Amino acid sequence: MPTCRLCGKTFDTMSELYIHLRSECGKIPRTRKCPVCGGRYRSIRFMKLHLINEALVDGRHMSYLIST
Ligand SMILES: [Zn+2]
Numbered sequence: 001m002p003t004c005r006l007c008g009k010t011f012d013t014m015s016e017l018y019i020h021l022r023s024e025c026g027k028i029p030r031t032r033k034c035p036v037c038g039g040r041y042r043s044i045r046f047m048k049l050h051l052i053n054e055a056l057v058d059g060r061h062m063s064y065l066i067s068t
């Protein structure tokens with residue numbers, strides 16, 4: 001079952017989990033620096049987008065956000 005690693009919520013599908021991460025998960029770090037790869041971004045919003053988009057293609061970012 002797809003689970004948000006940050007807040008522990010579980011979802012029926014991966015796409016619901018992604019919607020949760022994008023719009024409502026309050027546990028995503030409020031920092032401009034990615035906690036996974038150390039990349040720096042112009043704003044917290046950009047860092048959050050990076051983290052979520054990268055989770056689709058990179059295993060390290062994925063396992064930071066998601067457990068299945
Ligand atoms: Zn969450």
Ligand SMILES: [Zn+2]
Pocket residue numbers: 034035036037038039050051054061
């Ligand atoms: Zn990163």
